Amino acid sequence: MQETPDLHGAYPRLDADEIVRLAEYGTRRPTRSDETLVSEGDHDYDFYVVTAGTVAVLESGEVIRLHGRGRFIGELGQLTGQPAFFTAVAQDPGEVVQVPIARLRELIVAEPWFGDMVLRAYLVRRSLLIELGAGLRIVGSRFSTDTRRLRDFAARNRLPYRWIDLEDDREAESLLCQLNIPPHDTPVVILFGDRILRNPSNAELARVTGLPAPDQATTEEVCDLIVVGAGPAGLAAAVYGASEGLDTVLFDAIATGGQAGTSSRIENYLGFPGGVSGGELAERAVIQCRKFGARLGIPVEATTLESTDGSYAVRRADGARARARSVVIATGARYRRLAVPGLDRFEGQGVYYAATEVEAMACHKRPVAIVGGGNSAGQAALFLSGHASVVRLFVRGGDLAESMSRYLIDRIERNKAVEVYLRTQVRELLGDRSLEGIVVEDGRTGERHTFETNDLFVFIGADPCVAWLAGNVDLDEKGYVRTGHGDALPLETNLAGVFAVGDVRSGSVKRVASAVGEGSMAVRLVHEHLAR
Numbered sequence: 380m381q382e383t384p385d386l387h388g389a390y391p392r393l394d395a396d397e398i399v400r401l402a403e404y405g406t407r408r409p410t411r412s413d414e415t416l417v418s419e420g421d422h423d424y425d426f427y428v429v430t431a432g433t434v435a436v437l438e439s440g441e442v443i444r445l446h447g448r449g450r451f452i453g454e455l456g457q458l459t460g461q462p463a464f465f466t467a468v469a470q471d472p473g474e475v476v477q478v479p480i481a482r483l484r485e486l487i488v489a490e491p492w493f494g495d496m497v498l499r500a501y502l503v504r505r506s507l508l509i510e511l512g513a514g515l516r517i518v519g520s521r522f523s524t525d526t527r528r529l530r531d532f533a534a535r536n537r538l539p540y541r542w543i544d545l546e547d548d549r550e551a552e553s554l555l556c557q558l559n560i561p562p563h564d565t566p567v568v569i570l571f572g573d574r575i576l577r578n579p580s581n582a583e584l585a586r587v588t589g590l591p592a593p594d595q596a597t598t599e600e601v602c603d604l605i606v607v608g609a610g611p612a613g614l615a616a617a618v619y620g621a622s623e624g625l626d627t628v629l630f631d632a633i634a635t636g637g638q639a640g641t642s643s644r645i646e647n648y649l650g651f652p653g654g655v656s657g658g659e660l661a662e663r664a665v666i667q668c669r670k671f672g673a674r675l676g677i678p679v680e681a682t683t684l685e686s687t688d689g690s691y692a693v694r695r696a697d698g699a700r701a702r703a704r705s706v707v708i709a710t711g712a713r714y715r716r717l718a719v720p721g722l723d724r725f726e727g728q729g730v731y732y733a734a735t736e737v738e739a740m741a742c743h744k745r746p747v748a749i750v751g752g753g754n755s756a757g758q759a760a761l762f763l764s765g766h767a768s769v770v771r772l773f774v775r776g777g778d779l780a781e782s783m784s785r786y787l788i789d790r791i792e793r794n795k796a797v798e799v800y801l802r803t804q805v806r807e808l809l810g811d812r813s814l815e816g817i818v819v820e821d822g823r824t825g826e827r828h829t830f831e832t833n834d835l836f837v838f839i840g841a842d843p844c845v846a847w848l849a850g851n852v853d854l855d856e857k858g859y860v861r862t863g864h865g866d867a868l869p870l871e872t873n874l875a876g877v878f879a880v881g882d883v884r885s886g887s888v889k890r891v892a893s894a895v896g897e898g899s900m901a902v903r904l905v906h907e908h909l910a911r
Contacts, residue, residue: 382433383444389503391496392449393428398476401428401493404486405478410434410469416452417467420571422589424463426483427452432473437466438513439572445470451497455505455537457483458498458666461589462571464514464539488670498666502659505537509736514539515588518554519566521546522812525578526566527727532581534737535634535641536677537658538588542737581633581678582697591665591675593630593697601690602626604905605703607681608844610637611891612881613709614664615898620707621671623902628701629668630679636661637711638841638882639891641733642755643762647784648891658735660891681710681847684877691877705876705905708852708860709898712841712882717750721808729814730835734759739766742834748817750805751838752776757787759836764796771830773803773819775839808835843883852877859885868904870897876908 383390393401405425410416410432417424419438427434428451436444436452443465446452452467457480469475478486487494508514515533519526521544533540543551545565558575560567568576568584576583586592604620606613609631617629634640642657668675680696684706692702714732716722722730731738739762747767749760752774764770772791779788779799791797800819806827807818816831843859845852853861853873860879863869870878880897882889887897 380435380442380445382447382450386507387503389500389507390444390446390450391500393451394449397493398428398430398449400490401478401486402476404482405476407474407476410473410475412469412471414469415466416469416475417463417465419463419466420574421463422460423480424453424457425480426457426478427467428476428478430474430476433470434473434475435468435470437468438464438508438511443511443513451500453497453501454508455501455662456589458487458501459589459662459669460591464508498663502662505539505662506656506659506736508539509537510740511539512541512740514541514570516541516543516554516569517566518543518551518569519545522728523566524727528581529566529568529579529584530737531727532584532633532678534735535636535733536585536588536590537662585677590677593676593679593695593699601702601704602628603703603909604628604705604707604902605691605693605701606630606707606709607693607847608637608709608711608881608883609635609661609675609677610709610711610881610894611639611660611664612711612894612898612901613637613707614661614668615895616707616709616880616901617673617675617898618664618667618671619899619902620905621668621673623906625902625905627673628676628703629673630676630681630695630701632678632680632696634661634677635665635675638714638755639894641735642758643734643739644758645891646786657891683847683849684851686851686874691874705908706878707898707901707905708848708872708877708879708883709881710844710847710883712843714837715840715842717805717837717839719805719808725808725810725814725835728812729810729833730808730837732837734762734836738834738836739763742767744768745834746771746830746832747834747836748773748805748830748832749836749838751836751840752779753782753838753840754784754787756836756838757783757791759838760797761787761790761794763836764794767796767834770797771832772797772799773805774799774801775804775822777802805835841882845883852879855885857885859883859887861885868907870901870904871908876905878904 435442603625604627606616606629620627639657640661644654646654683694685692802822809816878901881894
């Protein structure tokens with residue numbers, strides 16, 4: 380097997396001088412043939428640079444990568460505290476530079492050129508693992524709501540996994556027989572070779588895969604800042620809060636990144652001329668949060684906000700309570716659902732609200748339908764056009780320019796795989812157990828047309844996530860959080876020291892850049908509040 384070529388910067392090669400500099404942080408040592416350097420499931424494993432011989436990267440016993448001199452071994456989880464989703468084995472006698480994980484973190488800070496290179500490589504490697512279907516195995520029926528829940532959770536949190544469908548995958552039945560698991564116990568998650576979780580909760584899956592654990596501070600402890608919601612605005616608030624010395628806690632009910640985390644490519648975000656995926660942007664921010672000492676928790680759902688003894692308490696769904704002197708509300712908004720009969724039957728079985736790598740793989744070479752005329756719909760159309768046979772974009776309005784950025788419109792108009800239907804709405808969903816087609820109505824003529832599709836993506840606006848505030852915070856007529864009224868600071872709600880940022884805030888600009896700006900601005904206002 381030949382050495383794996385460098386794929387999009389995933390496998391850069393260090394030169395002799397760079398290896399010498401790295402060796403100052405670790406030790407050179409020989410490797411034996413078939414020596415295991417990293418085992419799947421290992422936590423806090425060391426960083427290796429190959430200086431002689433070759434090292435194979437294996438997944439489920441199969442060689443997926445082969446690396447020679449100058450290549451380094453590792454993956455994104457090494458920086459985020461997750462276990463290894465691969466095994467690394469020396470193919471023949473050779474030599475490596477071995478750097479302990481603690482020294483690796485020192486090295487990343489001390490040598491910016493190295494930190495940038497490793498982070499860029501690790502982000503691409505995680506994407507490659509996801510595309511490969513490495514990592515976890517989720518075994519369950521496509522008609523199971525729990526199977527869809529686990530797949531969604533893994534996708535939103537950028538966990539590499541492969542889904543084995545009980546309905547038509549011959550491997551599934553054989554695998555369950557080998558493991559002595561009856562079908563009614565599915566879905567199951569198989570990880571690290573032999574560990575089996577039977578229909579785990581999201582919290583349980585998060586724990587075993589190394590996602591940030593909920594903060595265990597007691598109710599007597601009062602931190603400086605709690606940020607609820609880990610979209611771009613919440614992540615920015617946490618990064619700036621922690622970097623400026625505030626004892627900061629951040630949690631989210633589902634995953635970091637918010638709605639932006641499901642975007643395949645954000646091309647108008649400052650500083651990324653080639654575009655950046657929402658998942659990558661979130662992963663970079665999480666690493667920054669860890670760097671500055673913010674405490675993260677995934678998944679942690681906020682249920683109430685209470686005022687007590689000059690501070691605020693955020694009660695969580697698990698019964699625990701966190702207290703702080705200030706709070707940033709960054710819970711964003713959830714996509715609206717289509718007003719179409721029978722929608723519930725098809726959600727997760729053909730109707731989706733995000734276009735990630737998971738959905739893209741599922742609709743390979745099939746016709747796809749998208750409803751919506753905003754940037755999210757446009758980004759999804761362009762992303763899915765590289766996977767589907769045709770993408771049909773149905774827009775209620777008469778002009779894409781009413782709600783979509785010009786750069787997206789230009790690219791859609793040039794893309795032969797995307798068909799745009801203006802003044803058109805979905806009226807009916809067809810199918811038995813899963814989606815088979817849709818019926819749309821032309822708003823100009825009233826005519827109805829049927830299109831075959833197994834995949835319908837819905838991006839028709841969003842509603843604010845404010846139910847947990849339970850009337851304690853003033854809302855506008857549409858349910859968004861009011862800020863900056865009367866003597867309040869900008870971004871401050873009617874409760875002193877409680878701020879709202881991003882999509883959940885009344886009057887906010889629904890763009891990633893503005894959300895990040897509001898999150899960072901909120902921290903300056905928190906300082907003002909604490910000083911008062």
